[in-house]
Amino acid sequence: MSSQPSFDTRKKEAFITVVFFAFAGIVAAVQAWAYRYYVSADSISYLDMSDGGFSRRGVGSPDYGNLASAVSLSARLGTASPDPYHEVALGHLLNVLIFAGGLGAFEFFLRHAIPRERIPDSRSQ
Numbered sequence: 497m498s499s500q501p502s503f504d505t506r507k508k509e510a511f512i513t514v515v516f517f518a519f520a521g522i523v524a525a526v527q528a529w530a531y532r533y534y535v536s537a538d539s540i541s542y543l544d545m546s547d548g549g550f551s552r553r554g555v556g557s558p559d560y561g562n563l564a565s566a567v568s569l570s571a572r573l574g575t576a577s578p579d580p581y582h583e584v585a586l587g588h589l590l591n592v593l594i595f596a597g598g599l600g601a602f603e604f605f606l607r608h609a610i611p612r613e614r615i616p617d618s619r620s621q
Contacts, residue, residue: 517599524595528588535584542587564590 542564567590568583 513603517603520599521596524592528592532585532588533581539584539587560594563594 542561564587567586
């Protein structure tokens with residue numbers, strides 16, 4: 497009897513993981529596209545503070561402000577400065593990318609923090 501899960505079990509796990517990641521990514525992208533011009537009060541303050549010097553303030557998350565500033569700066573370097581109408585859409589794009597990074601971090605956590613169950617191989621019994 498093998499103490500490791502069979503190849504078929506690993507293949508099924510990988511398939512389920514890929515399907516879940518694809519589904520979550522599609523849902524996040526569709527929601528970001530549908531609400532790409534919706535702005536809440538918090539979003540406005542983060543976008544205003546991302547114009548510069550956000551990490552020196554004691555409000556909110558300095559990492560998010562720095563990332564928003566980098567996205568805004570890269571848009572400015574590519575073309576003219578994005579108007580506020582399109583800057584909100586860039587913020588939603590940043591949120592989708594952060595969401596994808598969070599999914600990857602969660603998958604890493606699950607793979608390394610939770611021990612694998614030892615599933616007995618039905619063929620060996």
